[in-house]
Amino acid sequence: MPAGRIVRLDPVRDQRWSRFVTAHPDGLIYHHPDWLRVLVREYRADPVCLGYENAAGELRGILSLLPTRGLPFSSSVRTGRRLSSLPRTPLAGPLALDERASAALLRAALSYAGRERPDTMLEIKAPSPLPEGLVAGMRSAPWRLSYTLALPDDPASIRFGDSRNHGRIRWALNKAEKLGVVVRPAESEGDLARWYRIYLNTMRWHTVPPRPYRLFQAMWELLRPEGSMRLLLAEQRTAGQTRLLAGSVFLMLGKTVFYAFNGCWRSAMPLRANDAIQWRAIHDAAAAGFRQYDLGEVAEHQDGLHEFKSKWGAAATRLYRYYDARARDVGNDAVGSNGHRRLATVAWRQLPPAVTAIVGDRLYRYL
Secondary structure, three states, rough: OOEEEEOOOOOOHHHHHHHHHHHHHOOHHOOOOHHHHHHHHHHHOOOOOEEEOOOOOOOEEEEEEEEEEEOOOOOOOOOOOEEOOOOOOOOOOOOOOHHHHHHHHHHHHHHHHHHOOOOEEEEEEOOOOOOOOOOOOEEEEEEEEEEEEEEEOOOOOOOOHHHHHHHHHHHHHHHHHHHOEEEEEEEHHHHHHHHHHHHHHHHHHOOOOOOOHHHHHHHHHHHHHHHEEEEEEEEEOOEEEEEEEEEEEEEEEEOOEEEEEEOOOOOHHHOOHHHHHHHHHHHHHHHHHOOOOEEEEEEOOHHHHHHHOOOOOOOEEEEEEEEEEEOOOOOOOOOOOOOHHHHHHHHHHHOOOOHHHHHHHHHOOOO
16 A cells, blocks of 8 residues: 655644544544534644545544643643643544554654654543554553443343343433433523533532533534534423433534533432433434443542443443653552542532632643
């Protein structure tokens, strides 16, 4: 096969990029130009978008990179200056038709980082280990576990684990229905804004800095009209009144739906609002022809989230991060001691939700 060449592209203007992503069997929403537009709306940055094309000008591989400012005085690969594919995104490494294209894209990214951004570490996020020896000069690091559920052609045949586990989920759904819990798609940006208040409280409880509202507003404006974003809301309708309980944001393209963001009032947990949303989302995804339902990654210490995601019959797989040879602390995302983590949790939960939104916004400007 004749050698191709690396080219710098504008994926928003060059229609070859979006066509390549939608046609590729492994193409994800995180590879699509619209996701890049969302990230740039969240925090302005100049993307570096590389394509590998053959002599006929046909794309055989793509790789999007965005620079981060990094926290002041930080040399960590997770908080320092990075050229990442992509920041604040679970995975979006090279998408290619063969290993030659993948290797060429990674070599070009390494060369660019070393030549144009010598104070910046290259970070590649991959859904699975890259072939050993594909590119010299990159160091691998195991990342978090991610949970994925394979979807059948017929939604009626969906089963969540063994009969006992499936029966427990059905019981939870029946309980939610009896208590007046109904799931519906969000219909307006007003719905989005009301859900965001719940999201802030949920992130505060989990001791995770929240993403800014403008991220979700960008998704609503850029992804939702294309059918790539959906917000499902769980409401309780009783005695002629309606109360918003929970909501989840889903991102989708190609074969895969991502369960990306969630917010649920603590008081709504006994009402099984999250279970009702997941049941609806999984069955809708299968009916729409999607074949993978990705429940997302989980940090090692978050036992409750591991349990919630595994009960839906999802298989856990290890994600990977790759860094250039200058990177040092490339181990898994270890957290502090249990004592330090408990202190941080108590302190974070004392903050008003509006304050956590400000802190998260300031923090993510560097990450």
